[in-house]
Amino acid sequence: MKIDCVIGIDIGGTNIRIGHTDENGKLADFERVSTKEKFKNGNIEESMTIILKEYLDKYCQQYNVRQIAIGIPATLSADREEILQVPNIKGMDHMFLGRTLEKNLGIPVALGKDVNMLYFWDYHEKNLAEEGIGIGVYIGTGIGNAIFINGQPLTGKDGVAGELGHIPMIGGTGKCGCGNVACSECYASGWHLVEIKDRYFPETDMGELFTKHWDEPVLKEFVDNIACVASTEMNILNPDSVIFGGGVINMKDFPKKYLQEKMYEHLRKPYPAESLDIQYSEDKVENGVKGAIIYAGKLLKNREK
Ligand SMILES: [Zn+2]
Incomplete structure (x- = not known):
């Protein structure tokens, strides 16, 4: 039987970082790819679909991926559907990236601001009350x-x-x-x-x-x-x-x-x-992904209530 997992993604101006949860809910198969290299053809939705399909093939064969959450260095609409403005990455403004990925992959995808993902991790790590x-x-x-x-x-x-x-x-x-x-x-x-x-x-x-x-x-x-x-x-x-x-x-x-x-x-x-x-908080490369994983876990839990 496949193990349920969630995927967290942190899109930055330099790198895109990805990881998923293992059977204990811990971060597994953390991977980093170059943003410029992967986004160079200009079609970001297509590029992200390819990155994720490759990641799923490589690491998630024995998993059932229930939710993906992506942190973006951007302003987002109040419903978190539309990316309003990304100062550091060309070509993402006014994109509905979550919707497109969801359609292409058949997995629920949620977007959030990168700093909110960082905070999801930090307050979890510091055991602060919600x-x-x-x-x-x-x-x-x-x-x-x-x-x-x-x-x-x-x-x-x-x-x-x-x-x-x-x-x-x-x-x-x-x-x-x-x-x-x-x-x-x-x-x-x-x-x-x-x-x-x-x-x-x-x-x-x-x-x-x-x-x-x-x-x-x-x-x-x-x-x-x-x-x-x-x-x-x-x-x-x-x-x-x-x-x-x-x-x-x-x-x-x-x-x-x-x-x-x-x-x-x-x-x-x-x-x-x-x-x-x-x-x-310590500045560690995987913090954004760990925070996105926590966010994805929360969304999944809410959906199953
Ligand atoms: Zn200003």
Whole structure:
């Protein structure tokens, strides 16, 4: 008899990562393929169908795949059917990828924002309660934000709730990739940190930035910017916990203590300043897939209720 399983997929600008659950519900046959290489013919729906058919043939012969969940670095419609905008991958805007894959493969397929998949994994891994408000702030190239209420991601009217990277900074003049001026991503994101490095420390490797130059005011200001942006959300939502993650937070010698001091400074006293539970997630390549697997498992369970 075949074993039931679910598949989790994490589509990124560089790699597409795939994995499925084994008989114990653990991640198995984790695989990474190059996004550019696989999407080069321009027909992404066809390419994803081929990738998945190959994966199913190779690893899932003795399995009965019940659900697939895909995390995408995109804004999605509120019903999670339409991919609205993918800044880092050409040709995915306004695509109904889930529907097409479902039709081509005969397996239910759900889409979600990549940061929400990361958060599904992080709160599971940290054993946080589903009840209440949980926040994920992922400082990578941009600023990723997951807002979960009682275990469910907040989507908003159009699906774009939690665009923490695009809140305006008062007095700001930076031009954002989204077309607006003064977005927080111009001041507190990985791409801004690269700008700082190129301008002030061109001789230093990116990975050594905090180790070698932490005393420099420009880096202190950068970390304070992250604290300002995150505190804004904490002051509004008074969450049960916040998880910080992403490439920048996981850089060598990133000053977590200073971030927390600055957060405390900006948070309303006594609450949420005194009560906020701050946690950190490790940046591991399989986290997005593991989160998508958890999401897929939840969908399957709900369907069978
Ligand atoms: Zn913006």
